[in-house]
Amino acid sequence: MRQRSGTFGVEVVTMTEHTRNTQDTRDGQNIRNARDTERNGNAGRIRRTGGHGSGTHDVVVVGGGAAGLSAALVLGRARRRTLVVDAGEPRNAPSSHMQGYLSRDGMAPAEFLAAGREEIARYGVELVRDRVTDVTRDGDGTRDGDFTVVLGAGRTVRARRLVVATGLKDELPAVPGVAERFGRDVLHCPFCHGWEVRDEPFGVLAAGPASVHQALMVSQWSKDVVLFLHTVAEEELSGQDLRRLAAAGVDVVPGEVAELLVEDDRLTGVRLADGSVHARSVLYVAPRPVPRTGLLERLGAEMDETPFGTYPVVDPTGLTTVPGVWAAGNAIGFAEQVVHAASGGYRAAAAIVGDLLMADLDAAVTG
Numbered sequence: 001m002r003q004r005s006g007t008f009g010v011e012v013v014t015m016t017e018h019t020r021n022t023q024d025t026r027d028g029q030n031i032r033n034a035r036d037t038e039r040n041g042n043a044g045r046i047r048r049t050g051g052h053g054s055g056t057h058d059v060v061v062v063g064g065g066a067a068g069l070s071a072a073l074v075l076g077r078a079r080r081r082t083l084v085v086d087a088g089e090p091r092n093a094p095s096s097h098m099q100g101y102l103s104r105d106g107m108a109p110a111e112f113l114a115a116g117r118e119e120i121a122r123y124g125v126e127l128v129r130d131r132v133t134d135v136t137r138d139g140d141g142t143r144d145g146d147f148t149v150v151l152g153a154g155r156t157v158r159a160r161r162l163v164v165a166t167g168l169k170d171e172l173p174a175v176p177g178v179a180e181r182f183g184r185d186v187l188h189c190p191f192c193h194g195w196e197v198r199d200e201p202f203g204v205l206a207a208g209p210a211s212v213h214q215a216l217m218v219s220q221w222s223k224d225v226v227l228f229l230h231t232v233a234e235e236e237l238s239g240q241d242l243r244r245l246a247a248a249g250v251d252v253v254p255g256e257v258a259e260l261l262v263e264d265d266r267l268t269g270v271r272l273a274d275g276s277v278h279a280r281s282v283l284y285v286a287p288r289p290v291p292r293t294g295l296l297e298r299l300g301a302e303m304d305e306t307p308f309g310t311y312p313v314v315d316p317t318g319l320t321t322v323p324g325v326w327a328a329g330n331a332i333g334f335a336e337q338v339v340h341a342a343s344g345g346y347r348a349a350a351a352i353v354g355d356l357l358m359a360d361l362d363a364a365v366t367g
């Protein structure tokens with residue numbers, strides 16, 4: 001993976017009492033940090049043993065991308081004691097711009113996340129730059145402190161609920177030059193980078209017969225598209241594939257791609273193993289999505305194998321089959337764009353707020 005210090009080198013926001021007070025005053029909002037609003041002392045009403053001071057977080061959010069930060073924002077605003085643990089490797093870090101998020105179209109991914117981190121800090125959410133290395137579930141996921149979360153730096157925290165928003169990793173084709181140029185002129189998604197390169201000469205590096213679909217899709221953005229079959233045999237394409245490719249004006253070139261050609265830090269073409277050179281300024285590839293779902297698997301979540309990776313089975317709120325554990329963003333599906341990830345985090349958080357409240361009320365009723 002590309003090192004994030006350049007594109008993601010924004011200071012980690014960890015809320016201190018001072019900054020929290022300053023922020024509260026500056027905003028003029030009626031924001032209290034969760035410690036001030038703790039309702040543990042109100043006997044006979046709601047007892048929140050997971051509140052500030054008990055050492056147990058209401059929620060630990062694993063991953064601080066769009067999904068995790070969005071969940072944290074909603075949880076913080078609902079006065080739930082929330083910790084975000086983020087390893088700082090968001091999927092779109094190789095790209096200098098983020099498209100298709102209404103009102104944020106074209107914003108730098110690092111800027112988007114920095115704004116999110118600033119927003120969650122206003123509500124007393126703690127964010128640490130670390131990696132969760134292990135999670136264990138001690139009970140049935142409905143009691144306080146059921147989850148023990150181990151961080152790489154050695155810290156161990158307890159949580160009543162978990163949000164797993166760990167995203168996925170793109171495993172790129174092993175063609176020299178592809179990894180270096182990914183997110184610049186080697187692209188994977190025309191919705192992310194289509195408009196910006198419209199009408200340029202596109203190549204599509206086939207990874208399987210499904211790459212026909214990618215070649216057809218990108219023809220929406222340029223009429224000059226070449227599908228390089230690479231390791232795919234021509235016979236693997238169906239008659240319908242060939243007819244559609246012809247109708248879209250996509251040229252099909254058999255033969256393995258050996259390397260990318262670059263001049264002045266710009267893609268200029270591809271060289272095939274037979275030595276032939278094809279001038280192209282954009283190459284679409286199909287990375288293999290590798291969801292970061294190890295923690296969920298360790299917790300025993302039911303998983304669903306798909307052609308695009310193995311993802312947890314979730315309900316519409318992102319609740320996995322493990323009680324108390326929600327998931328959102330690319331951790332539940334490869335096609336989750338930033339706006340979907342943010343929305344998924346919101347949905348999960350809202351469900352958790354209700355779930356924790358009902359647990360607290362039930363505990364108050366039973367004493």
Ligand SMILES: Cc1cc2nc3c(=O)[nH]c(=O)nc-3n(C[C@H](O)[C@H](O)[C@H](O)COP(=O)(O)OP(=O)(O)OC[C@H]3O[C@@H](n4cnc5c(N)ncnc54)[C@H](O)[C@@H]3O)c2cc1C
Pocket residue numbers: 062063064065066067068085086087088089090091092093094095097098099100101130131132133165166167168170182183191192193292328329330331336337338339341
């Ligand atoms: C090159 C490229 C360009 C893209 N452009 C766009 C675009 O223009 N528009 C768009 O909508 N989408 C775009 N996408 C897709 C976008 O990246 C995803 O939709 C988005 O990142 C998903 O958000 P997420 O929160 O699920 O995951 P991520 O953003 O990947 O965040 C997951 C976070 O969890 C952290 N993490 C993982 N494991 C752990 C752990 N064990 N402990 C702690 N932290 C952990 C990671 O380090 C990371 O910071 C692009 C993708 C790529 C590859």
